[in-house]
Amino acid sequence: MMRSGRIALITLCFSIVASLAHAQDPAAPLWSLAIHGGAGVIERAGLTPAQDAAYRAALQRALDAGSAVLARDGSALDAVQAAVQVMEDDPLFNAGRGAVFTAAGRNELDAAVMNGADLTAGAVAGLTTTRHPVAAARAVMEQSPHVMLIGPGADAFAAQAGLEQVDPAFFFTERRWQGLIKALTEAGLPLPARPADVSTPGAQAAVAPPLNERKFGTVGAVALDSRGRLAAATSTGGMTAKRWGRVGDVPIIGAGTYASNADGCAVSATGSGEYFIRFTVARDICRRTADGATVQAAADAEIADVGSIGGDGGVIVMSLTGTPAFAMNTSGMYRGAASSTAAARVAIYADEP
Ligand code: ASP
Numbered sequence: 001m002m003r004s005g006r007i008a009l010i011t012l013c014f015s016i017v018a019s020l021a022h023a024q025d026p027a028a029p030l031w032s033l034a035i036h037g038g039a040g041v042i043e044r045a046g047l048t049p050a051q052d053a054a055y056r057a058a059l060q061r062a063l064d065a066g067s068a069v070l071a072r073d074g075s076a077l078d079a080v081q082a083a084v085q086v087m088e089d090d091p092l093f094n095a096g097r098g099a100v101f102t103a104a105g106r107n108e109l110d111a112a113v114m115n116g117a118d119l120t121a122g123a124v125a126g127l128t129t130t131r132h133p134v135a136a137a138r139a140v141m142e143q144s145p146h147v148m149l150i151g152p153g154a155d156a157f158a159a160q161a162g163l164e165q166v167d168p169a170f171f172f173t174e175r176r177w178q179g180l181i182k183a184l185t186e187a188g189l190p191l192p193a194r195p196a197d198v199s200t201p202g203a204q205a206a207v208a209p210p211l212n213e214r215k216f217g218t219v220g221a222v223a224l225d226s227r228g229r230l231a232a233a234t235s236t237g238g239m240t241a242k243r244w245g246r247v248g249d250v251p252i253i254g255a256g257t258y259a260s261n262a263d264g265c266a267v268s269a270t271g272s273g274e275y276f277i278r279f280t281v282a283r284d285i286c287r288r289t290a291d292g293a294t295v296q297a298a299a300d301a302e303i304a305d306v307g308s309i310g311g312d313g314g315v316i317v318m319s320l321t322g323t324p325a326f327a328m329n330t331s332g333m334y335r336g337a338a339s340s341t342a343a344a345r346v347a348i349y350a351d352e353p
Pocket of ligand 1: 038039094215216217218236237238239247248249250256269270271272273274
């Protein structure tokens with residue numbers, strides 16, 4: 001059977017399964033979305049009321065973008081991409097504009113997307129000129145025979161796919177630059193020259209949290225659409241002062257990002273990538289749900305495991321019935337959820353519902 005025919009058949013099967021599930025439990029949402037904007041040491045005392053409000057408003061905008069897609073019967077893939085792109089454009093988050101800097105003073109961006117309905121996936125690493133890395137990951141998935149592209153080749157592919165290209169200075173923010181200077185100074189490493197064509201110090205400082213924050217600002221989304229398809233997407237600038245072409249868990253399919261209808265789960269992670277890679281966190285959570293665990297139990301168990309070897313961070317997970325799960329071993333994670341049956345809610349601190 002042709003690939004498009006196969007996909008149409010799989011989609012039809014998911015539609016039937018979704019309507020049967022819904023007939024069994026009419027209270028189950030038709031669609032559901034969960035997002036995150038990074039985990040870490042995020043405490044009430046560390047954010048001013050204005051900063052707290054700015055993050056909540058930014059999360060709400062991302063939820064609104066993804067929900068709008070799902071509410072008009074759009075695909076889970078389109079929804080996770082829409083939500084992630086809003087956060088990539090927001091300098092509050094470590095993804096796209098506002099990404100952290102490498103030790104060499106560059107922004108190198110990683111992203112991934114996965115379609116749970118047919119296990120197709122796309123990923124990019126080390127982008128420097130593509131405005132929306134998640135869109136590049138999607139293009140890799142849909143318009144190339146590959147799963148992962150890196151560096152200048154990945155940017156060239158994205159440009160060829162018609163995706164917006166920007167000057168690397170587009171990603172610069174003063175807050176992240178100062179974060180780099182602080183990290184390099186503390187590590188006794190040489191400071192790179194400040195990029196020439198960027199705004200002056202002080203610009204964009206209005207809602208920036210203080211520089212003593214310790215958090216991972218990666219963004220991600222997981223969704224179930226009205227045809228029963230799951231999808232996941234994640235995007236990041238990685239870790240401040242990363243070196244030697246370092247790539248974290250985000251674009252590694254199965255580590256920071258995974259979705260599988262067959263396993264009944266979609267996952268996006270944020271945290272210390274070096275640990276999340278070693279536990280293949282996202283795939284492992286799906287193995288747990290395939291074995292019968294609820295998404296919350298699977299997420300909690302996995303975060304406990306990755307924490308046992310020193311990994312800090314969190315995950316968002318979506319189930320086949322539209323139940324979202326959040327788990328973290330940090331004091332906070334920027335996050336939110338919305339569905340066809342529940343009003344949108346956003347949260348920051350670990351003790352919030
Ligand atoms: N997981 C990301 C990485 O290691 C960092 C983050 O979550 O902010 O690249």
